[in-house]
Amino acid sequence: MKDEHKFETRLLSSLSKVFPDENLADSPLASGSILRNETFSFQMAFRSEKLLKQVKVHTTVDSSLKVEVRSVGVVPSELPVYPDHDEHVIRSTPGLYPDPLYPITEEGLTAFPGQWRSVWITIDSEGQPGQYPIGIRLESETGLVLGEEQLELEVMSQSLPDQTLIHTEWFHVDCLASHYKEEIFSERHWELIRSYVQTAVNNGMNMLLTPLFTPPLDTQVGGERPTVQLVDVEVIAPDTYAFGFDKLSRWVDMCNEEGVAYFEFSHLFTQWGAQHAPKIVALANGEMTPIFGWETEASSDEYRSFLQQFLPALREWIEFKGIKDRSYFHISDEPSLDQLESYRKASEMVGSLLNDFPITDALSNYDFYVNGLVKTPIAATDHLDKFLEHEVSPLWAYYCCAQYKEVANRFFSMPSARNRILGIQLYKYQITGFLHWGYNFWYSQYARKEIDPYRTTDAEAAFPSGDAFIVYPGEHGPIESIRLKVMQEALQDLRALQLLESLIGRERVISGLEEGLDEPITFKCYPREADWLLAKRAWINQTIHSYSS
Known part of the structure; x- marks a missing residue:
């Protein structure tokens, strides 16, 4: 039996951001494809004309597919982006932004009147290749069907190769102890550390x-x-x-x-x-x-x-x-050119003691590398050009709050496509590693005091929301975010491209990626549309299938 009051639903890709106060603009999603050892995420958006509580979510899926359904929560942002931002943001106003992925409890979901919300569906596949219908149904607490949708998912016979990119998101174990009020390196602290490491590894770190x-x-x-x-x-x-x-x-x-x-x-x-x-x-x-x-x-x-x-x-x-x-070592993070001499002294102090280990630091000035002060530079994505021009290898990349013009990033205010494009860029330029400083930085700037990351998402007006952390603290362990899952998809894109390269060659892969574009893909120039990314990943999968048959 179906409820008669107005209740709308729509399937959307993982690249959509569903705001409570904004009509849906993205096209409905009907199908998708994944390789056998890949994670696939999509959303079911819903809107009710009246307040409904204890809405239940039901899935219909083949037993060989592992499915997880979570509620996309909203959190406040007072500093969504810096005032001189570029035009490639969804919005720049303070307000509620979709980000944390909450487990759905026995109490179910709440449908707020007139507000779009969404559930996040994650599929993991180790099953047999084939077409699988994924059914999602929302019901009222009395069992009335509020809305239902179905996605056709193709599981391909090929598997992603192992990840070769080295990927770190700085893990702040003191933030765990502070938030959970546990003694540092107590048994409970070690348990929390392990749970957050598990989530990091599961998402490509x-x-x-x-x-x-x-x-x-x-x-x-x-x-x-x-x-x-x-x-x-x-x-x-x-x-x-x-x-x-x-x-x-x-x-x-x-x-x-x-x-x-x-x-x-x-x-x-x-x-x-x-x-x-x-x-x-x-x-x-x-x-x-x-x-x-x-x-x-x-x-x-x-x-x-x-x-x-x-x-x-x-x-x-x-x-x-x-x-x-x-094992990798660091000297000092983000030295500027006027600090080159102090960095030089430090580099020389440890150079002979660590001469056969990789020493790597985040920096943006080529002079540190050309002077032999760092073996493996980690260049900001908006300062990579000179390193690429001189064919520096190995070369890492990073971004943080300062990289908010043109290049990829993952602020709340940015479209998820701007997060996911990174995988294609890392592939094209054969970047060895990627670093970000904020896996779980739950302090204010300069670690002056603890913050509640569900209330303060900008380190107290220091960094745009989405820079300082990519996981939230749950009662027993980490709460993932949509930005984390989209970053995982970027890394999967990179691995899929490497698989495709093994089949058709690097030159043909890059030609296929850039087909129809006015300019080659760079870290600053790239297609901005989610539909382009989704279509390009479909092309990658189809081409892998064609050349593997």
């Missing part, structure tokens, strides 16, 4: 920021973040130290169990120029006490002596754990 010492990132000068130091340090004589790696071993073992492929050891010097040592605490005279920090000049004899003892001990431990080929 295969490198994990590993806090040897408390990472000197987004910290107010003179201030400090909670101590999250995995390496135990003991002062056994003046300027003489002993090191313990038990917690670091536990971390690495956990990462191995959860599928982390690479370890990104935290920065050995402070952010923005390598002028100081990070906060390091040690057991001295029977008490835990800070031995280095803001008061320590980076090039001081004391810190140099410490590194000359610590890094060889760490190298020996890395060799023992068998992770040398999976």
